[in-house]
Amino acid sequence: MKYIALALLSLATLSVSAQQKKKIVKKTTAAKPMLSSKADSVSYAFGRDIGSSLKSLEIADWNKDLIGKAIISALDGQNSLIAEDELRVVIQNAVNEARELKEKENLAKEQAFFTENAKKATVKSTEEGLQYEILVEGNGEKPSRENEVTVHYTGTLLDGKKFDSSLDRNEPLKMKLDRVIEGWKIGVPLMSKGAKYRFYVPSKLGYGSQNMGAIPPNSILIFDIELLDFVKDEV
Structure with missing residues (x-):
């Protein structure tokens, strides 16, 4: 489910019933959002940018559903599930762990190649x-x-x-x-x-x-x- 890309388009996307989702999947495996207004285009562009940035971090495990909900909660001004002063620490730790894992993998491949x-x-x-x-x-x-x-x-x-x-x-x-x-x-x-x-x-x-x-x-x-x-x- 592409919540990262769709979350900023409309809250209605997240409230579609399970039965409706099944019908949609039968018709197409990758339903394209309708960009019928400037707001839609801007929203989609920001969503894609967020998704691309997250993908570039090469973090192994994402809860894409939760990412979409977190974006919406922030836009709506709702309270964060993680204290604001802890958010940066969580993010930095995750980035560091992903980088260290990637470095180990690369060094192992390098040694094997040489x-x-x-x-x-x-x-x-x-x-x-x-x-x-x-x-x-x-x-x-x-x-x-x-x-x-x-x-x-x-x-x-x-x-x-x-x-x-x-x-x-x-x-x-x-x-x-x-x-x-x-x-x-x-x-x-x-x-x-x-x-x-x-x-x-x-x-x-x-x-x-x-x-x-x-x-x-x-x-x-x-x-x-x-x-x-x-x-x-x-x-």
Whole structure:
């Protein structure tokens, strides 16, 4: 029952009899609300926004029926079943528990992935836990962490979703290696000019538990990096 979406449309939705509900279910499994006025549209928009926000928290157990009733009681100015000064504590505790559970799940998946990935003959590992494959080997000197490098790169998540690419922008990235994530600081100095490597970056060498927009917290990052050039610091 989609009380989150329907609760703000009308109180009548919550008072429909059980017999009527059964008849409706027989006709359609997802009855669409009628948005016949500006108030309906505004109400539905807020309801959807509330639902989307709650879903993004990835809390396992929701009482959707109670969420709808709580929204209505707040709109009607009724007393809260939980003291107002305790509401924020309850919410924060639930968010923290969901985040901790998700982190444990992600770390378990990460460990399983790197364990299996290390078994591939083409994959090498550094002592820090970075894994990489040599797609094209280069020749000559290698940059240090203090050098400025010019690279082309594509970054994807483990599911293959691309989150960034200098190739898509048709513009190489030029930056100092001491200003990037730890995985790059470790990996790029392994390369010679002209080399192209694929790096598998564990979350601890990436962005950790930070939410970076297109990059969820505790994500494994996969980078295809081509070292175009580098400039040593002048002594």
